[in-house]
Amino acid sequence: MLKYVIRRLLQMIPVIIGATFILFCLVFALPGDPTAGRCGERPCPPAYVAAFRAEYHLDQPLLAQYGIYMSKLLRGDLGVNFYGNTVISELAIRYPVTIRLALIAVLVEIFVGISAGVVAGVCKGRFVDYLILVSSLVVISIPIFVIGSLAQLVFGMKLGWFPVTAGDGSWGQLVLPGFVLGALSVAYVARLTRANLIDNQHADYVRTAKAKGLSSFRIVTIHTLRNSLIPVITFIGYDFGALMGGAIVTERIFNINGIGNFIFRSISQRDGVSVVGAVTCLVLVYLLANLLVDLLYGVLDPRISHD
Amino acid sequence: MRRITPLVALSISGVMLLAACGQDVAAPSDSSSSSAGTATSAGPAKDGGTITVRGCTAQNPLIPSDTNEVCGGNVLDAVTAKLVHYNSDTAAPELDVAQSIETTDNQHFTVKLNPGYKFSDGTEVKAKNFVDGWNWAAYGPNAQQNAYFFEPIAGYTDVQCGDADCKVKPKAKTMSGLKVVDDHTFTISTSEKVSNLKVRLGYTAFAPLPDSFLANPTDKKWEKFPIGAGPFTISQNTATQIVLKKNPNYSGKVKPHVDEVDYKIYNDAGPAYNDVVANNLDVSDLIPTDQLTNDQWKNDLPNRWGIRQSGVTQTITASSKDKQLANQDLIKALSMDIDRATITKQIFAGSRTPADGWVSPVVDGYKKGQCGQWCTYDKTKAKAMYDKAGGYKGTLTIAVNGDGDHKAWSQAVCNGWKNDLGLNCQLKVAPDFKTLRDQVTKRELMGFFRTGWQMDYPSIENFLTPLYATGASSNDGDYSNKAFDAKLQQAAAAPDDAQANKLYQEAEALLAQDMPAIPLWTVSTPYAWSTKVTNVKLTPFGTIDLTAISVK
Numbered sequence: 030m031l032k033y034v035i036r037r038l039l040q041m042i043p044v045i046i047g048a049t050f051i052l053f054c055l056v057f058a059l060p061g062d063p064t065a066g067r068c069g070e071r072p073c074p075p076a077y078v079a080a081f082r083a084e085y086h087l088d089q090p091l092l093a094q095y096g097i098y099m100s101k102l103l104r105g106d107l108g109v110n111f112y113g114n115t116v117i118s119e120l121a122i123r124y125p126v127t128i129r130l131a132l133i134a135v136l137v138e139i140f141v142g143i144s145a146g147v148v149a150g151v152c153k154g155r156f157v158d159y160l161i162l163v164s165s166l167v168v169i170s171i172p173i174f175v176i177g178s179l180a181q182l183v184f185g186m187k188l189g190w191f192p193v194t195a196g197d198g199s200w201g202q203l204v205l206p207g208f209v210l211g212a213l214s215v216a217y218v219a220r221l222t223r224a225n226l227i228d229n230q231h232a233d234y235v236r237t238a239k240a241k242g243l244s245s246f247r248i249v250t251i252h253t254l255r256n257s258l259i260p261v262i263t264f265i266g267y268d269f270g271a272l273m274g275g276a277i278v279t280e281r282i283f284n285i286n287g288i289g290n291f292i293f294r295s296i297s298q299r300d301g302v303s304v305v306g307a308v309t310c311l312v313l314v315y316l317l318a319n320l321l322v323d324l325l326y327g328v329l330d331p332r333i334s335h336d
Numbered sequence: 337m338r339r340i341t342p343l344v345a346l347s348i349s350g351v352m353l354l355a356a357c358g359q360d361v362a363a364p365s366d367s368s369s370s371s372a373g374t375a376t377s378a379g380p381a382k383d384g385g386t387i388t389v390r391g392c393t394a395q396n397p398l399i400p401s402d403t404n405e406v407c408g409g410n411v412l413d414a415v416t417a418k419l420v421h422y423n424s425d426t427a428a429p430e431l432d433v434a435q436s437i438e439t440t441d442n443q444h445f446t447v448k449l450n451p452g453y454k455f456s457d458g459t460e461v462k463a464k465n466f467v468d469g470w471n472w473a474a475y476g477p478n479a480q481q482n483a484y485f486f487e488p489i490a491g492y493t494d495v496q497c498g499d500a501d502c503k504v505k506p507k508a509k510t511m512s513g514l515k516v517v518d519d520h521t522f523t524i525s526t527s528e529k530v531s532n533l534k535v536r537l538g539y540t541a542f543a544p545l546p547d548s549f550l551a552n553p554t555d556k557k558w559e560k561f562p563i564g565a566g567p568f569t570i571s572q573n574t575a576t577q578i579v580l581k582k583n584p585n586y587s588g589k590v591k592p593h594v595d596e597v598d599y600k601i602y603n604d605a606g607p608a609y610n611d612v613v614a615n616n617l618d619v620s621d622l623i624p625t626d627q628l629t630n631d632q633w634k635n636d637l638p639n640r641w642g643i644r645q646s647g648v649t650q651t652i653t654a655s656s657k658d659k660q661l662a663n664q665d666l667i668k669a670l671s672m673d674i675d676r677a678t679i680t681k682q683i684f685a686g687s688r689t690p691a692d693g694w695v696s697p698v699v700d701g702y703k704k705g706q707c708g709q710w711c712t713y714d715k716t717k718a719k720a721m722y723d724k725a726g727g728y729k730g731t732l733t734i735a736v737n738g739d740g741d742h743k744a745w746s747q748a749v750c751n752g753w754k755n756d757l758g759l760n761c762q763l764k765v766a767p768d769f770k771t772l773r774d775q776v777t778k779r780e781l782m783g784f785f786r787t788g789w790q791m792d793y794p795s796i797e798n799f800l801t802p803l804y805a806t807g808a809s810s811n812d813g814d815y816s817n818k819a820f821d822a823k824l825q826q827a828a829a830a831p832d833d834a835q836a837n838k839l840y841q842e843a844e845a846l847l848a849q850d851m852p853a854i855p856l857w858t859v860s861t862p863y864a865w866s867t868k869v870t871n872v873k874l875t876p877f878g879t880i881d882l883t884a885i886s887v888k
Contacts, residue, residue: 063770072777072809073481074479074480074481074483074484075497075500076476076477076479076483076496076497076500076502077479077480077481077483078500079479079497079500079501079502080477080479080502081479083501111395112393112394112395112396113396113397113559119575122574122575122576123575178606181610182610185610185614186610186613186614189614192616193607193610193611193613193614193616194602194607194608194610194611194616196576196577196600196601196602197576198576281603281604281606281607282606282607283607284602284603284604284607284608284611286575286576286601290603293603294393294603297739297768298395299770
């Protein structure tokens with residue numbers, strides 16, 4: 030187990046180096062000078078441009094820039110962005126917000142999604158099942174910006190149950206955006222759970238459990254559900270990784286100062302330092318989330334071994 | 337002195353490059369120049385209280401000479417006091433830190449300061465705070481974005497770097513045109529005659545810098561917490577909000593009513609608007625375009641909306657590389673075939689006014705109908721003139737940036753030309769404002785491209801010289817006319833404002849002959865407020881007047 034974890038952690042090193050290099054090339058090879066448009070529709074004074082380029086090493090070849098960047102990165106320094114703030118401090122402000130939002134969304138997925146899936150699976154072919162199937166189909170087919178704007182209008186502005194925007198990023202403010210963000214995945218989780226549960230109900234061990242005289246509640250919760258959750262966990266783990274990358278649409282609708290908004294702004298400002306720094310962090314988070322998911326497999330299904 | 341993208345401000349990119357000019361102005365009791373959903377209540381305004389205002393992320397360090405976009409500029413303006421400030425209704429310059437600014441020849445000025453005017457750190461504003469501050473800002477190696485504002489001052493070229501990388505250091509450290517006479521007097525000499533220097537001095541770049549800054553200009557703390565002599569100070573500056581508190585040492589006349597202004601940072605217009613509707617935000621000067629159509633916002637916000645004409649003009653400029661467009665009659669025909677009235681009504685829902693010249697109506701010196709028949713829609717005359725001019729061969733393009741709301745109107749203009757004149761017209765959409773500006777600056781485009789201008793200081797001159805004088809920094813169409821340049825020079829040397837304005841108007845009339853850019857419309861800024869506040873208005877710069885507003 031430990032060996033497996035160490036091996037996986039070591040595998041991350043080349044992935045990160047490769048990812049940062051590709052990123053770096055992509056971001057800094059983008060057309061558009063970061064100083065163009067910075068002074069409005071008037072070209073910036075040459076002295077300003079020269080100072081700006083020197084400060085961010087833009088006057089050097091790409092490989093040299095990458096070298097400077099990596100040597101800083103190894104020392105844990107993600108550089109200073111075009112707004113004059115260190116990228117680390119920018120990320121430190123935004124990551125807690127994004128994590129809070131992602132946690133709420135994942136909790137919603139787990140509780141609402143899995144319960145709905147179980148109910149639908151157990152009541153297969155009955156009214157509740159169809160209700161859940163149809164409503165999840167509806168949710169899947171509506172784009173998130175519609176759900177978000179609608180929720181904001183109804184629950185925030187008309188009914189006043191929730192804050193309209195979440196500029197401070199506190200737990201209370203993030204509940205509504207969290208539900209919106211989780212909504213789409215709830216539908217997937219419910220369908221996945223249902224399908225797997227129905228499959229497993231015909232498995233041998235379920236028949237054995239029934240023969241042993243276990244109550245059907247116990248069979249579903251302890252035996253069937255546990256075995257049905259493996260694909261669901263994979264999905265949720267993947268989703269959590271994706272959510273950690275920030276939910277650009279939701280964050281913009283609710284004015285949440287999270288990673289998604291930050292990356293979006295940085296890209297549109299040609300703020301390459303911020304983009305590379307933020308995305309490098311994302312790669313890391315994603316890799317760790319995947320590792321966690323793989324480890325969870327072993328817990329759910331002892332047949333899967335990591336030794 | 338910069339061109340802008342008013343519509344980019346509405347766009348998702350959040351690039352807000354509107355100018356950041358004066359707003360620290362007293363509240364006259366009536367506001368006549370704006371139309372609003374409610375009559376602002378008369379009677380004494382209540383003092384005290386906190387208001388929240390939509391803000392955005394400042395792009396540059398908050399140094400007066402290094403910020404020229406609206407996000408940081410709004411904050412800096414509330415924090416700094418200048419020699420003059422602009423009346424928030426008429427945009428007329430009024431003395432603020434200066435007791436008097438005198439000249440006999442428009443070239444040598446004597447500035448006397450009000451004694452006892454204090455910075456927020458308690459030190460007095462003295463002549464050297466202006467002279468040393470301006471010298472620091474203009475000095476090439478300090479690489480300040482707004483350095484060019486000091487260009488008229490004698491000796492400006494001597495403090496500039498010898499080459500682009502600044503390897504050749506400037507000849508002098510200070511400009512010869514600035515001299516301290518005593519603590520409260522200094523003189524300015526300009527290299528050429530400048531009749532409207534007084535108006536220019538209200539721009540943020542001319543704010544005095546305190547001794548603490550001049551002693552240590554690289555202090556990182558300053559970039560977030562600048563010190564000025566304005567009505568407010570910055571007490572908090574984070575990624576999500578900027579908090580302004582009343583300056584306890586404020587010595588000027590334009591005292592604010594509220595104790596605290598919280599700029600809440602919004603990345604988009606939509607959430608800010610929704611927060612105003614739900615009374616979670618007190619003022620927003622950014623209304624999403626989809627709310628403007630069909631007057632949706634007026635229904636959402638009964639008696640809580642206003643619209644203010646601001647000093648912004650929109651034009652399209654013909655590329656100097658496109659030889660076919662050197663034909664002025666062709667340009668005139670195309671201009672005549674733009675249905676400005678319909679476009680401003682249907683696409684912009686009244687937030688634009690058809691332009692009748694190159695100058696915004698909000699400034700002193702504006703003259704009606706300068707563009708005359710060329711800006712009046714007449715498709716039969718346009719067609720006749722177009723045919724006579726020989727037409728345009730090939731496909732005519734209009735380049736716009738895709739991150740503002742520019743596609744609808746440019747498509748309308750293009751379609752009009754196609755239908756009425758029978759030419760081939762196509763849009764060329766640059767992904768964002770930066771890319772468009774890059775292409776314009778490098779002169780890569782053919783056909784027309786979108787241009788816009790937000791005034792820096794309220795003067796007719798600001799709409800002419802930086803844009804159309806030969807070799808001027810924002811002369812994107814490379815217009816050059818000796819007669820026009822000569823008129824500008826005469827106007828700059830005119831002994832009084834009335835004469836200067838007359839000469840500037842004559843210069844503008846020359847533009848109607850040559851059509852270096854086709855005027856489209858002038859911009860009005862819609863804004864909205866919560867039920868908590870009263871007497872909300874915008875300045876002619878389209879910024880929120882923080883000193884007039886009060887809590888109910």
